[in-house]
Amino acid sequence: MLKFDDMPNDIDSRNLGGAPHAADLRFHVSRHGDDFIVWPAHEGNRRVNVLISINALSDLTGKMFGINTTKISSALQEHRDFLEKCANEMLTDTSNEVVLDLNSLTK
Secondary structure, three states: OOEEOOOOOOOOOOOOOOOOOOOOHHHEEEEOOEEEEEEEEEEOOEEEEEEEEHHHHHHHHOOOOOOOHHHHHHHHHHOHHHHHHHHHHHOOOOOOEEEEOOOOOOO
C-alpha cells in the first residue's frame, strides 16, 4: 500500500501534518499547462512521486487558490487521507509516478 512521506516544513513554523509546503519550490512541477504539487511517497521499498494538480485540489475543496500557498498547503493537509486513497487506486505495479488530476480526484 502506498503511503505519503512526511515532508519537513522548511518555509515557516506551521505544522502541516507532513504535507509538503506549497511555497517550497522543491515540490512544484508544471506539465501540460497545469501546476502540480509533488508529494513523495513509498510502497514498501519503492519510491513513488504523487503529482497533485493544484486546479483539481481547488475543485475538490471548492476553494479558489490562485497562488495562495497557505490555502494549498492547508488543503493538502486536510485531504491527505483522500489523496492517498486516490493515489493507491491509480498506482500500477510498475509505476514510479502517479498523477492526480481533475479526472482522478472525484469524491
